[in-house]
Structure formats: C-alpha cells, structure tokens
Amino acid sequence: MRDAVREATLAVLSEHGYPGLAVEAVAARSGVHKTTVYRRWGNADGLIADALGIAAAEPWPIPDTGTLAGDLRALARLVVANFADPVEGPVARAFVLAAAQSGDAARSLHAFFARRHEQAAVVVARAVERGEVPAGTDAAEVVRLAVAPLYYRLFITGEPIDEQAADRAAAAAGAAARAGALTAAPVP
Amino acid sequence: MRDAVREATLAVLSEHGYPGLAVEAVAARSGVHKTTVYRRWGNADGLIADALGIAAAEPWPIPDTGTLAGDLRALARLVVANFADPVEGPVARAFVLAAAQSGDAARSLHAFFARRHEQAAVVVARAVERGEVPAGTDAAEVVRLAVAPLYYRLFITGEPIDEQAADRAAAAAGAAARAGALTAAPVP
Numbered sequence: 001m002r003d004a005v006r007e008a009t010l011a012v013l014s015e016h017g018y019p020g021l022a023v024e025a026v027a028a029r030s031g032v033h034k035t036t037v038y039r040r041w042g043n044a045d046g047l048i049a050d051a052l053g054i055a056a057a058e059p060w061p062i063p064d065t066g067t068l069a070g071d072l073r074a075l076a077r078l079v080v081a082n083f084a085d086p087v088e089g090p091v092a093r094a095f096v097l098a099a100a101q102s103g104d105a106a107r108s109l110h111a112f113f114a115r116r117h118e119q120a121a122v123v124v125a126r127a128v129e130r131g132e133v134p135a136g137t138d139a140a141e142v143v144r145l146a147v148a149p150l151y152y153r154l155f156i157t158g159e160p161i162d163e164q165a166a167d168r169a170a171a172a173a174g175a176a177a178r179a180g181a182l183t184a185a186p187v188p
Numbered sequence: 189m190r191d192a193v194r195e196a197t198l199a200v201l202s203e204h205g206y207p208g209l210a211v212e213a214v215a216a217r218s219g220v221h222k223t224t225v226y227r228r229w230g231n232a233d234g235l236i237a238d239a240l241g242i243a244a245a246e247p248w249p250i251p252d253t254g255t256l257a258g259d260l261r262a263l264a265r266l267v268v269a270n271f272a273d274p275v276e277g278p279v280a281r282a283f284v285l286a287a288a289q290s291g292d293a294a295r296s297l298h299a300f301f302a303r304r305h306e307q308a309a310v311v312v313a314r315a316v317e318r319g320e321v322p323a324g325t326d327a328a329e330v331v332r333l334a335v336a337p338l339y340y341r342l343f344i345t346g347e348p349i350d351e352q353a354a355d356r357a358a359a360a361a362g363a364a365a366r367a368g369a370l371t372a373a374p375v376p
Binding site for chain 2: 019093096097099100101106107109110113114117141144145147148149151152153155156157158159168169171172173174175176178179180181182
C-alpha cells in the first residue's frame with residue numbers, strides 16, 4: 001500500500017505539481033481509500049515527506065570513472081538528466097516548490113539532500129586517496145559546488161541547463177578542490 | 189505614485205510573503221485607489237514585475253578591493269547580508285517563490301539577475317587586466333559560481349548561510365577562475 005500511495009503521489013506531482021497534490025487525487029489514483037490516506041499520511045506534505053524519505057533511502061548511482069573530474073561531471077550530468085526527464089523533472093521541481101511553502105516538506109527535502117551529499121562523498125574520498133586533491137578536502141562542499149550552479153540556473157536565474165553547464169560546474173568544483181579552496185579550513 | 193505602490197509592495201511582501209501579496213493590501217498601504225492599482229499593475233505578478241524592474245535598474249554596490257578574491261568575497265557577503273536583513277530578506281525570498289509559481293514573476297526575476305551579472309562583470313574584467321585570471325574568463329560564470337552555493341543552501345538544501353559560507357564560495361569561484369576552468373571554452 002505504501003508503494004501504491006508513493007507511486008500515485010509521484011504521478012500526481014508529475015502531472016499537476018505541488019499545487020495539485022490533493023489527498024483525494026492520490027487516493028483515487030492509488031486505489032487506497034481516502035480515509036486511510038488521510039489517517040496514515042495526513043496531508044500533501046505528509047505524502048511528500050514519505051515520497052522523499054523513500055527516495056533518500058534509495059542508492060544514488062554514484063559514478064566511479066577513475067578521476068574526480070570524471071566523477072563530478074557524471075554527478076552534474078545526472079542532475080541535468082533528472083530535470084530533463086518528462087516524469088522525474090516535474091516531480092523534482094514540485095519537491096523544491098513544496099519546500100519553499102511548507103516547513104514539513106522543507107525538512108524532508110533537506111534530509112534528502114544531506115543523504116545525497118553523504119552518498120556522493122565517496123568520489124572525493126577516492127580522489128584524496130589518489131592524491132588528486134588535498135587531504136582534508138570537504139567532500140560535501142565539493143559536491144555542493146558541482147551541482148549548485150545548475151540549481152541556481154533552474155530555480156533562481158531561470159537560465160537553461162544542459163551538459164555543457166554540467167561539465168563546466170563540475171570542472172570548476174574540481175579545480176577549486178585541487179587548488180585547496182575546499183578544505184575543511186578554507187584557504188582565505 | 190509608482191514609488192508609493194512599490195514601497196507598499198515591498199512592505200507587504202516583507203510581512204506576508206508572496207501568498208499574502210494582494211492588490212487590495214497594496215492599495216490600502218500605499219493610499220492609491222485599488223481601481224488604479226488594478227488598472228496599472230493588474231495583479232500581484234504585475235506588482236512584483238515592477239518592483240523587480242526598479243530594483244534591477246538600481247546600481248549594485250560593486251566592490252573594488254584590488255583583488256578578485258576580495259571582490260568576490262564582498263559580493264558573496266552582500267548576498268548573505270541581504271538575506272539576513274529583516275526587511276530585505278523576506279522580500280528576496282518572496283521574489284524567488286513568486287518566480288517558481290508565476291511565469292511573469294519568473295521573467296522579471298531572470299531579467300533582474302541578468303542585470304546583476306552584467307553589473308558584476310567588471311570585477312572579472314579588472315582581474316583579467318591585472319593578470320589574475322586568464323583572458324577569455326567568462327565573467328558571468330565567475331559571478332554565478334561565487335553566489336550559487338549560497339542560493340543552493342537557502343532554497344534547495346535548507347542549510348544555513350553565513351560569512352564563512354560566503355567566503356568559501358568566493359574562494360572556490362576565484363580558484364576555479366585562476367585555474368582557467370571558467371574561460372568561455374571550458375577546460376575539460
């Protein structure tokens with residue numbers, strides 16, 4: 001039942017976005033009775049929190065290309081591909097919009113990204129082992145920097161994102177890490 | 189009258205955010221008759237577009253510290269100070285939320301940021317002249333990189349921003365630029 005409700009939540013978000021996420025719509029789509037959905041998930045934010053919780057627990061396809069530059073490029077391209085996907089893209093946008101309007105949804109989204117940053121930290125750990133970047137490089141900060149320009153374009157400046165934007169963000173994050181600008185005690 | 193309506197728009201946004209931006213509230217606050225506000229500004233998005241248009245035309249206090257690192261740090265700290273300000277912060281958040289929900293507001297916000305990127309380009313032009321970064325460095329991309337991690341934290345991951353986060357984002361953008369990762373034809 002939880003899977004059915006989650007699938008229905010994602011489908012409704014994909015088609016109608018956050019403003020269209022009503023418990024009734026999810027109940028109808030999932031075949032679960034609406035009083036059950038209300039009792040277990042409460043409201044739209046409860047549905048989003050659960051969908052994000054499941055998503056956060058799923059392993060991210062962390063790349064292992066042999067270089068930090070290649071790994072960061074693959075991570076950044078994953079973000080671009082996700083937002084370009086006709087099903088996943090609207091859901092991801094809906095999650096961000098929900099977080100801007102609801103404290104519960106925000107907490108769920110933040111936990112999701114914290115988990116993503118943790119999962120991706122291994123690409124930086126490997127780069128430290130290979131001697132590509134200084135020991136003490138802040139892994140989460142490298143990952144943030146590789147994807148932040150893409151989210152900035154999408155949600156703030158409204159500029160397009162594509163593989164070139166992904167590659168450039170990844171190259172910049174890699175260069176900053178190699179220069180020692182992203183160690184735990186940042187270079188002034 | 190335009191100034192009065194703009195001041196009222198910012199005050200209502202600051203206190204009630206985008207969901208609370210009603211033409212009636214702006215009319216009452218500004219002392220301009222609501223039929224006039226409706227006729228000239230149309231709706232909440234028209235009010236936001238006009239407020240952003242005026243803001244975009246205002247010069248940004250572009251720093252000139254003598255080094256690219258110093259200038260980028262000052263720019264990033266301006267963003268942190270803006271969001272920390274009890275009046276400006278809620279308005280800036282409301283603009284982003286409005287853009288996520290309205291095409292008109294999005295176009296206004298995007299024009300605002302395009303103008304900001306143009307205004308800030310001079311700090312990169314000076315750094316090229318001083319030989320700090322390679323000729324052909326993409327000025328807008330350096331500025332994006334210096335502020336994107338702050339917006340990513342605020343609007344996507346929900347992580348706090350402070351002067352340390354600003355300094356780190358600025359240092360990373362400067363390091364990437366110096367390494368040649370932000371030239372018009374990006375280093376692979």
